Amino acid sequence: MTTTLAAGTEANNPVVNIAVFAVFVAITLFVVYRAGNRRSSTSGYYTADSAFSGRQNGVALSGDFLSAASFLGIAGAIAMHGYDGFLYSIGFLVAWLVDLLLIAELLRNTGRFTMGDVLSFRMQQRPVRAASATSTLVISFFYMLAQMAGAGGLIALLLDVHSKLGQSLVIVVVGLVMVCYVLIGGMKGTTWVQIIKASILLIASALITVFLLGKFGFSFSNLLSAATDRSPMGKQLLEPGGAYGKDGTTKLDFVSLSLALVLGIASLPHVLMRFYTVPNASEARRSVVWATVCMFVFYLCTLVIGFGAAALVGSDEIKAAPGGENSAAPLLALHIGGTVLLGIISAVAFATILAVVAGLTITASASFAHDVYANIFKKGKAEPRDEVRVARLTAVVIGVLAILGGILANGQNVAFLVALALAVAASANLCTLLYSLFWKRFNTTGTLWSIYGGLGACVLLVLFSPVVSGAPDAIFPHVDFHWFPLKNPGLVSIPFSFLCGAIGTFAGRSKADPAKHAEMEVRSLTGIGSDT
Numbered sequence: 308m309t310t311t312l313a314a315g316t317e318a319n320n321p322v323v324n325i326a327v328f329a330v331f332v333a334i335t336l337f338v339v340y341r342a343g344n345r346r347s348s349t350s351g352y353y354t355a356d357s358a359f360s361g362r363q364n365g366v367a368l369s370g371d372f373l374s375a376a377s378f379l380g381i382a383g384a385i386a387m388h389g390y391d392g393f394l395y396s397i398g399f400l401v402a403w404l405v406d407l408l409l410i411a412e413l414l415r416n417t418g419r420f421t422m423g424d425v426l427s428f429r430m431q432q433r434p435v436r437a438a439s440a441t442s443t444l445v446i447s448f449f450y451m452l453a454q455m456a457g458a459g460g461l462i463a464l465l466l467d468v469h470s471k472l473g474q475s476l477v478i479v480v481v482g483l484v485m486v487c488y489v490l491i492g493g494m495k496g497t498t499w500v501q502i503i504k505a506s507i508l509l510i511a512s513a514l515i516t517v518f519l520l521g522k523f524g525f526s527f528s529n530l531l532s533a534a535t536d537r538s539p540m541g542k543q544l545l546e547p548g549g550a551y552g553k554d555g556t557t558k559l560d561f562v563s564l565s566l567a568l569v570l571g572i573a574s575l576p577h578v579l580m581r582f583y584t585v586p587n588a589s590e591a592r593r594s595v596v597w598a599t600v601c602m603f604v605f606y607l608c609t610l611v612i613g614f615g616a617a618a619l620v621g622s623d624e625i626k627a628a629p630g631g632e633n634s635a636a637p638l639l640a641l642h643i644g645g646t647v648l649l650g651i652i653s654a655v656a657f658a659t660i661l662a663v664v665a666g667l668t669i670t671a672s673a674s675f676a677h678d679v680y681a682n683i684f685k686k687g688k689a690e691p692r693d694e695v696r697v698a699r700l701t702a703v704v705i706g707v708l709a710i711l712g713g714i715l716a717n718g719q720n721v722a723f724l725v726a727l728a729l730a731v732a733a734s735a736n737l738c739t740l741l742y743s744l745f746w747k748r749f750n751t752t753g754t755l756w757s758i759y760g761g762l763g764a765c766v767l768l769v770l771f772s773p774v775v776s777g778a779p780d781a782i783f784p785h786v787d788f789h790w791f792p793l794k795n796p797g798l799v800s801i802p803f804s805f806l807c808g809a810i811g812t813f814a815g816r817s818k819a820d821p822a823k824h825a826e827m828e829v830r831s832l833t834g835i836g837s838d839t
Contacts, residue, residue: 339496365597370505383632385613389544398568429823455713563798571729734761752815760807768796
């Protein structure tokens, strides 16, 4: 196929793309309406009454986690950088082992609705819940902002809408549909959207992989040979060092990014909240196993898709297309399947954004309504109906903020938003969770120092990093006020957060409650009392 998205778009039919996407939205909105729990119960709205099986929740977990960055970004990184691009996938998969071994079962047994339930179990309720809600809202907003801003770039690539106004209108549509999912369906409806989206994503990726391998006689070696012949990197495409390892700074950047990927993903609020949608800890473990299997299959497909794009599309065409590296998978779909397959990929990409943002919205709204409104303002005496009403109002506010933020950030470098969200999650959430679950002496002061220390360190280091200034691809490329050399702060902020938690624990006046720690230990390890 000679017609490309870079040179012209006569082979790319936006009408087909919009039609496929509209069909997906119509079907999922109907499913959300039928599945949604419209009773004003907190457990129904936040956790779908813990009615999903481990298999269902595992597929939903993969749908909640696999964002547009996973679908388009990793394939593009492999096409352009080869081996080093695939390292992202390794980090994402290892993160689920951390969840399986350290987080899923203990979190499910200890909490009810949010991460704040776990952190405040044996601490002073109000300050710890406030800190937990702050961390959750910051992480969710930046992660959501990256997804919404990425929608603008996808529009330019997939629907041939290049005007800022047109992209802004589509961001508004994406935001409104997402708010409808959350308001109508709550966690139950949103979970079914995740399941549908994950199934479509896996099927589409598998089909492209089969079609692609068929072009090379179902020989992966032939595919790799064609990719190295077409790539300007040659055989170095299959060797380490294409993107990282060129000097000491990039090596440290890779270590820092790896820490953020592995430890941050294992403590993202919208991922943690999904463990409460299953009835017990055993099903929570099954959820992680199923999610890992789904993502293992998906990332194997992206490996083939990435090298296939290098072989059939070429790096020059990928660079010239709107969206740059992110255009690799859609361009490949256009090459091997024409307009119809590109329309399917368009729908999958938009479905990915919708599903991830919906999961983030319900998590952020639940954290505010449950931790801030019910337990701080109402001191644990809020009526369930009022709490759900506040959660729905919060979802609307968050949706509006996400739409406005996505419009303002459209066209900007949004990679730092995802990196910041992962680094904050690793710094503020993971260390605090581990200390709370396993360290008997850990107290309220240590909890607050750990959360706010990790949060503050991440934001400060990113502001003064090459991501914001002092680099050609920075947000402000024409000024230079950076002093922190790494693009991802995880290598510094994660150990700093652990250190803050330890110092705060030893220096704080508040004392740990041995009886509450013993109760939490028994509950987290055995599940006794987890349904109360």
